[in-house]
Amino acid sequence: MEALFYVFSFIAIFSALMVVTMRNPLTSALYLVLCFFALAGFYVILDMQFLAAMQILVYAGAIMVLVVLVIMLLNISRIKNIKSDLHQKIIGVLISLILFAEIVLYIINGAQKRPSGIFTHALIKRIGNTQVIGEFLFTGYILPFEIASILLFVAIIGAYLFAKKKF
Amino acid sequence: MFWLIADIIKILIVFAGLLMSAAYLTLLERKIAARIQNRMGPMEAGFHGFLQPIADGIKLFFKEDIIPEGANKFLFLLAPIIVVIPALTTFAVIPFGAPIKIMGHIVPLQVADVNIGILFILALTSLGVYGVVLGGWASNSKYSLLGAIRTAAQMISYEVALVLSIVGIIMIAGDLSLAKIVSEQSHMWFIVYQPVGFIIYLIASTAEMNRVPFDLGEAEGEIVAGFHTEYSSMEFAFYFIGEYAQMVVNSAIIVTLFLGGWQGPFLPSVLWFLAKVFFVILIYLWLRWTYPRLRYDELMDLGWKVLLPLALANIIVTGFIMILLNR
Numbered sequence: 001m002e003a004l005f006y007v008f009s010f011i012a013i014f015s016a017l018m019v020v021t022m023r024n025p026l027t028s029a030l031y032l033v034l035c036f037f038a039l040a041g042f043y044v045i046l047d048m049q050f051l052a053a054m055q056i057l058v059y060a061g062a063i064m065v066l067v068v069l070v071i072m073l074l075n076i077s078r079i080k081n082i083k084s085d086l087h088q089k090i091i092g093v094l095i096s097l098i099l100f101a102e103i104v105l106y107i108i109n110g111a112q113k114r115p116s117g118i119f120t121h122a123l124i125k126r127i128g129n130t131q132v133i134g135e136f137l138f139t140g141y142i143l144p145f146e147i148a149s150i151l152l153f154v155a156i157i158g159a160y161l162f163a164k165k166k167f
Numbered sequence: 168m169f170w171l172i173a174d175i176i177k178i179l180i181v182f183a184g185l186l187m188s189a190a191y192l193t194l195l196e197r198k199i200a201a202r203i204q205n206r207m208g209p210m211e212a213g214f215h216g217f218l219q220p221i222a223d224g225i226k227l228f229f230k231e232d233i234i235p236e237g238a239n240k241f242l243f244l245l246a247p248i249i250v251v252i253p254a255l256t257t258f259a260v261i262p263f264g265a266p267i268k269i270m271g272h273i274v275p276l277q278v279a280d281v282n283i284g285i286l287f288i289l290a291l292t293s294l295g296v297y298g299v300v301l302g303g304w305a306s307n308s309k310y311s312l313l314g315a316i317r318t319a320a321q322m323i324s325y326e327v328a329l330v331l332s333i334v335g336i337i338m339i340a341g342d343l344s345l346a347k348i349v350s351e352q353s354h355m356w357f358i359v360y361q362p363v364g365f366i367i368y369l370i371a372s373t374a375e376m377n378r379v380p381f382d383l384g385e386a387e388g389e390i391v392a393g394f395h396t397e398y399s400s401m402e403f404a405f406y407f408i409g410e411y412a413q414m415v416v417n418s419a420i421i422v423t424l425f426l427g428g429w430q431g432p433f434l435p436s437v438l439w440f441l442a443k444v445f446f447v448i449l450i451y452l453w454l455r456w457t458y459p460r461l462r463y464d465e466l467m468d469l470g471w472k473v474l475l476p477l478a479l480a481n482i483i484v485t486g487f488i489m490i491l492l493n494r
Binding site for chain 2: 026030033049050053054056057060061062065066068069072073130
């Protein structure tokens with residue numbers, strides 16, 4: 001298991017680096033797909049098969065296909081000289097510093113904590129994590145779940161209005 | 168040790184069976200097309216053209232391998248492989264027979280019983296689109312690119328209906344594992360409870376496989392051969408192996424979800440499974456040689472305005488009936 005963790009980590013970090021360093025947007029998008037696969041591998045190691053399947057089905061199978069489609073439609077893969085200005089660089093450096101600080105904080109504080117609660121590995125193996133997630137979504141976390149669905153609904157209507165233009 | 172050997176044997180059987188059936192489906196398709204059009208079909212190689220797939224394979228293998236100028240070479244070679252791998256991997260979770268007893272162990276005839284079997288299948292089938300899209304894009308050709316863009320739009324549209332049409336089955340079975348779904352159908356096949364879901368899945372899976380009447384991506388009258396215009400030799404053959412392997416896998420999924428899987432009286436379970444799969448494949452072939460290609464707007468209308476609302480209505484009605492019957 002530990003060896004698998006390192007393999008997936010290596011793939012995830014390598015592909016994430018490739019996403020930001022590749023010049024061709026389509027290649028970046030494909031490396032992002034590879035990154036999603038590595039993340040799905042992490043979920044499988046954590047006994048979260050449902051999340052792993054969803055990661056591939058939703059992100060790799062649907063969202064990234066749309067991204068690839070848009071890249072192909074706009075034909076932006078041939079752009080040679082990328083413009084960059086000072087503002088972009090400052091904001092980029094700031095954001096990466098904040099992210100780095102967050103990661104350091106997590107690593108310092110996360111080491112001592114162990115997972116707690118009634119859902120142990122044995123219990124999840126018996127009833128299946130899909131059922132557990134479903135129960136939580138429709139009982140304890142029903143409000144955030146519904147808010148997320150309304151947000152998506154609003155986004156769909158917004159996209160429709162933008163695409164239609166005439167009322 | 169016993170389990171390792173059993174698993175390896177199962178994997179080899181499934182792998183060889185899938186590749187062989189993909190090869191011989193080309194012959195079956197040509198024969199059935201010939202019957203429908205009142206011809207004989209391939210007759211020269213072997214008895215009634217029985218060696219035709221092998222001859223075709225050898226021919227394609229020895230053809231010159233042409234990579235167009237300006238193509239992205241890596242993606243160009245990768246794309247046909249991406250088409251084949253998800254199709255072959257999907258079969259890993261499909262139970263193709265009743266558990267058998269070997270040397271005191273009960274061996275399930277299924278490579279891996281994943282507890283999220285259906286989701287595994289859906290996740291992998293959703294990746295098939297990459298092979299087509301990348302192949303079309305990497306060819307550096309207008310026709311290929313047009314075919315790829317059409318296919319991407321089509322697959323995204325039909326995947327929604329495809330996924331939603333299965334939800335009714337999951338609700339009735341109460342489980343995502345395919346072995347459980349098959350055992351739930353011991354009294355009654357799910358096609359009886361879910362006829363609408365069956366029809367939607369049949370249509371949407373035909374669209375997912377890019378077959379006539381949904382072959383907008385390779386419409387030979389409009390864009391030469393669509394996404395595989397520039398392909399030759401074994402890469403071209405890979406697209407075909409992928410398409411036919413997908414057809415076998417989709418038929419197996421339909422059999423598992425709607426037609427009771429391997430269950431049936433008298434005959435051995437594996438035979439029942441194969442017979443049912445063969446029957447569904449015949450439906451796919453029949454569809455292909457009966458209907459003309461849809462126009463592009465008709466295709467989108469059918470996907471978004473007919474199949475999607477129908478699939479949603481199917482879920483709601485299934486839920487209501489289940490509550491009324493107190494299940």
